[in-house]
Amino acid sequence: MTFVPEPPDPDDGRAPYEQVASSLRAAIRTRRLGPGEKLPSHARLTELYGFARATIQRALRDLEDEGLVVSRKGSGVYVRNRTERPAGLRPYVEQAFAKDVVTIDFAGFSSETLHGALQEPLDKIRVGRLTPSSIAVRILVPDMSVPQAAPVRMEDGADDERLRERMRDIMVGYTRSIRDGIAELEHLGLVADTSINVRVHSGTQFFKLYVINNEDAFFGYYPIRPNKVVSQGKTVEIYDLVGKDTTLFHHSINDVEPSGGAQQVQQARMWFDSVWETIGRDFDLDAR
Structure with a gap:
């Protein structure tokens, strides 16, 4: 071709x-x-x-x-013959929006990376360079109203409600921005149908997962590292989940090499759906 x-x-x-x-x-x-x-x-x-x-x-x-x-x-x-691992998320997200129907499932901690990867394709829709008819995004994140394995205080490894509230605010900020940016496209008549749904679960999320258009899956681990954060005006030393620069590994149903890409994507979809439909609980981004 x-x-x-x-x-x-x-x-x-x-x-x-x-x-x-x-x-x-x-x-x-x-x-x-x-x-x-x-x-x-x-x-x-x-x-x-x-x-x-x-x-x-x-x-x-x-x-x-x-x-x-x-x-x-x-x-x-x-x-090069082997370029698929590790991979950058952004080009695949941009390519996904060239299709008529766009679906993105994300499981992780804050949706910060997804938020960044969405900005360029959303801008291209606004100026008419991309024209999908529907966009559906599902976001699955930990429930920060309950104690988590991380983040925790470094001094004693104990749960701290201030840290969970901070993480909740970060997640809500990025996720609201994703929701509002995509919903705006429908309000402007640029995309016929959009949906952004968020659910939470009680387990700590030690990895991030993206499933794009049910064709590509990206998986990466969150390392736990010492960090200093400001919470409610006070500096706190913590053990934190750090994911912004996480290496993502890519699998595709179109993999031509015997790497099990199609099976990896199938299993990623199965895992996401199983959590979403069982222990996942609807989360209201506008509630306090």
């Missing part, structure tokens, strides 16, 4: 080489350019993107530095 990139966004403020690198990176992550596949020539990429040859060369160098492509003298530039 001939590779055809999305046209450059005239409102994208990044340098041209960053735009090209981002476009090719997304194509590789979502397998529009598959493992081992040869990229179009420099001349062809210059024609496709409308940028100077030096811009294309700089973008390809960046992708080579990231380990996504390899340059073979006298032959061309190829996608």
Whole structure:
């Protein structure tokens, strides 16, 4: 299949080489350019993107530095055979919104990373560059009204209601923003149907999981590390779950290698649905 990139966004403020690198990176992550596949020539990429040859060369160098492509003298530039693990979430989320029906299930601690990954596709819907007809998001998080294994005070490992209230406020802040941003698209008539549902459970969430369009699953662990936070005006030393830079491992139903990708996605969906439908309890983001 001939590779055809999305046209450059005239409102994208990044340098041209960053735009090209981002476009090719997304194509590789979502397998529009598959493992081992040869990229179009420099001349062809210059024609496709409308940028100077030096811009294309700089973008390809960046992708080579990231380990996504390899340059073979006298032959061309190829996608590396193994680029699927670890993976970045953002390009897959952006690609998901190119489909008519978008579904995202998230299980984790605060939804901060999901919030960040959603901003660009939501902006593209607002300006008419993406046009899904429905978006459904389910968010599954720990119930911070009950004690958790973490966060806890470092000095004695004890539960502290102030820490749970802080985490609850962080989760509610990011999740409300996701809800309001997606609901706005329906109010503006840009997406016909949207739903954002949140449920809580009593267990501590030691990992994060994303299932996107029932085709891709991302899994990563939350390490527990010492941290200092300010809660109710006081500095508290705690053992905290840290997830912003967690390495995510990707599995896809379209995996061509014998890695069990389809089974991994199926099991991720099964786990999420089982918790959601049994011990998950509806959570009102606007309640106090």
